Amino acid sequence: MPTLSYQSAAKIAYREMLASRGKFFFVILSVAIGVAALTGVRGFSSSFRATLLTHARSILAADLSARSTRQPTPDEIMGLIQIERAGILVTPVTELLSMASVPVTMDPLLVSVKAVDPTRFPFYGTVDLDPAQPLAQALHADTVAVGDDLLLRLHLKRGDQLKLGNALFTIAAAVTNEPDRLSSNFSAGPRVLMSRDALDRSGLLAPGSHAGQRFLFKMPQTGTRGTVNDSAVADMKLHLEKLLPESQIIDYRETNPALTQGLDRATSLLSLMSLVALVLGAIGVAMAMRAHLQQRLDTIAIMKSLGARSSQVIKIYLLQTLLLGLLGGILGVAMGVGVQLALPLFLAKLINVVPDLHIDPRSIATGLGAGILTTLLFTLPPLLDIRNVRPILILRRAMDEASDDPFISAVFAKLTRNYTQILAAILILGGLAAIATTLSDSRTVGKYFTFGLVAVLIILLAASWAVLRVLRLFLSKTRLSLPSSLRHGLANLYRPGNPSAALLAALGMGVMQIMTVYLVQQAVVSELHISSAPNLPNVFLVDMTNDEVPGIRAVIAHQPGVTKEPELLPVVSSRITQLNGAPAADVKLTNFPKRMLQTISLSWSATGQPPEGTKVTKGKWWTPQQESDARKHPVVAISDRLADRLGVKVGSTITFAVQDTTMTAKVLALTVSDGQHAYGRAEFVLPHDALAGLPTVWYGGVHVDPSQVGQLQRALYAAYPTVTVINVAAALETVRAVVIQITYVIQFLAAFSIFAGIIILASSIAGTRYRRMREVVVLKTLGATRARIATIFSIEFAVLGLVAGLVGVSFANLIASRLLKSLNVAYPNNWLTSIVGIFLIAVLTVLTGWIASHRILGQKPLEVLREE
């Protein structure tokens, strides 16, 4: 069987590329920018994410934590030993309340003791001591580190002695920051940190004592940059839930809602941006290759007339496509690596994170592979079209296909006649889905993206077709009354062979993707700004009585550095006796120790609305009517996570017992809290009337300038010595800083994606310039000036830009609202942005059109006519 050798095919492909360098420059650029955005955005975001996750882990001080109210059983200890044998580091943290005293004065003070193994704790983050020193150096069997409020209250200083249990300890240092302070219990009393040996020596941990026990776990580092496999953490969590059924297991992603949400949203958004960059690149390539093959119709017809089979011609152009994909891919990877290296320089002044950057061969291979694969996939339809090129073209141009819109009719003709094209379409979708799923860190984003893309492409094509039809109708009705330039410009949209609908769909798709990224980015960033707002509570007050609350408010109001009124949370200690009418002891709970049903906290909301920072996820908050009926018919709102663990839903009933009173409350709403407000700690919120008259203790949060926290502590201690003040300013600053860093990175990468998208779209428009060359020449021959031709083209481009902008921006708003809903972020309906966006696209299209047509306008007519 005769066959065109690869060498000969490559020679023809390569020569053609050389002959049309300018045009292929755009193709290579499209692929390169797509791949650059992909490798740059993905590479940087994965480095950045790894850095952020380390911060998230430091809030837990570990990858996973198991919290229990009792000491482990022998079986559980065996299980933990086996875990350690598997290479996972385990360290226990014991927390308990105790009385401390000064040996001289014997002044007693309730303190919260935390015993750790200083050689292992913390797995992530650091314990900051004053004077600065490693924890293992400060903590021995006879020393402790204490919170500075303890020094203040007991009038002690470093080096003094403190009595705990049966033993005396030397105060070695003051604790200024504990990484896991936000995930510890906010129990009463100042902090005392000691080693496990010291705990044994104190004799505080007697059998049956009410000590809280936490086990911290650190997974082996599997990644090249010391990263931990997320799925290994998830598997370990499942394993621990089975091993320690009475414990609450949490992983590092659950520690701080603001941080976790920030990370999740950033991950989804960054995935989206990578995919957008890639598809925009592919659109550029598809448009350019289509234009290229249109121009090569003669060559293809000649080869066919010389006996070339379609497969032989396809071989030539397939090699060309591969070569273009490869060149674009290599250039793109180089640019991507440049972006990856340059971004930290741009961001260095804004964020205090230096991601551990290095060039990962796998991400380079992914970028290169994705570039070549998308180029191939998106050029498949024009390549397959080669089979339909008839050799008779070389004898006669006008063939029996003459319809209103060649693109649309060709698409439908293909779908009805040509099974290979359907197969190609399926292949493209399948390939795209595979790429999206591989690239997307969030599988859901990948799935939605692919299906969304297909649906939107079909709708965009239909919409573009409909708009063009309407314009044509308008043109036919008004034809001779329109100024000739306008008439000509509009008529150009229907120029034979002009892929107006395809260009509109490509432009619209690009606009849609760019606007979607912009809208989602804006919403996510503004939401992140809320969760990193500077005046969230950073000092917590524990154990206030009803009578003390007004006085404490007054003291706080007069303190310097307090930026906002304190948020105070009333707590009524209670226990759950029945769930849905069944005795609590008989109910099966998920990861919730039954003994914890005996010590739950009820709160009330004074405003009649969900408290600040709390959102209703299911059901509805109570009405004023239900509030006033609450004494007879109590209702309750409960956090959705707790509802899961207790197995209750909206409409379930929970029976609470407070001292001798019992009440059965109906669950009205499930809520989620941002974790940044005092009410974030409230497990069960009821109307005030339901809890009126029951013994109440108050907890509170207030934001104070971190440098003035000491002053507030002293003022409160002077007036209310029994109230405990917990300073989490340092820990919260970490969270806030990280969230702010996320917003900057999102904004920078979004700007980069949008910029890349605009360049690719510009190259798509530029790709159509070759079609207009002959038209310019004919117009010039007939005496048209350059200005007139430029006006005609401007009208054509402006209409294309406006229509693409309108369709693209509308869909972007639709998709952004859906996407934001799934991310649980409010959708800002900003019509002004959309309108400005549409006009910007039109201006940009006209400008790009002008830039691309600049050389054509200067062309001498004879040069082109001779070539014909």
Place this chain on the structure above:
Amino acid sequence: MISVASLNKSIRNGSRTVDILKGIDFTIPQGQFAAIMGSSGSGKSTLLGLLAGLDTPSSGEVHLAGTAISYLPEDQLAQVRGRTIGFVFQSYQLIPTLTALENVLLPHELNADPKLPGGSQKDGLARSRQLLTSVGLEDRMDHYPVQLSGGEQQRVALARAFVLRPPIVLADEPTGNLDTVNGAAVLNLLLNLNKTEGTTLVLVTHDPVLASYADRRITLRDGLILSDELTPTLA
């Protein structure tokens, strides 16, 4: 060698259907040089396209060397074209990115079977060089089409038409784009090659002088055969 029976071709132009050929019948025996004549729009180029299997008829049949080609699948048709027919076009139709030598070699690369005698790349190159030399382009083999004059380009096209020793050569106004001197030179070369290679030659032209060299003249008007006459000296 070439036989045409009840050949019809219509094309759609928007909502209008135009009948270009309306039932054409003729046979051209092996070795004959036939000229198809007619004014512009008479259907001669369409007829040539159908003879070459470049297009499919609306009805009727074309046989080349005993093979019915009209309704063959595209790839089989390409093979028939490659092995049976050599083309010479009015506008040369060379591949602009290939040199003269590569253009001549291309049909060999596309169609020759390397396992058969004369099918190797080396054989193809030797044959291409020999043909280019015979049309007087031994010094221009490595030139690209854009570096050649119209007459030279058409001579490359002539060499390309004969490279696979096709039994049939079809020529569409081969001198139409050339001046008188170059036109005469190309015609001489075509006739010489036709004689030495022993091919059947079908030439489409509206030029009576050119047609006068043919053994037979078939004249078309409005898609029908107006006259079909042999040149008297050969009759």
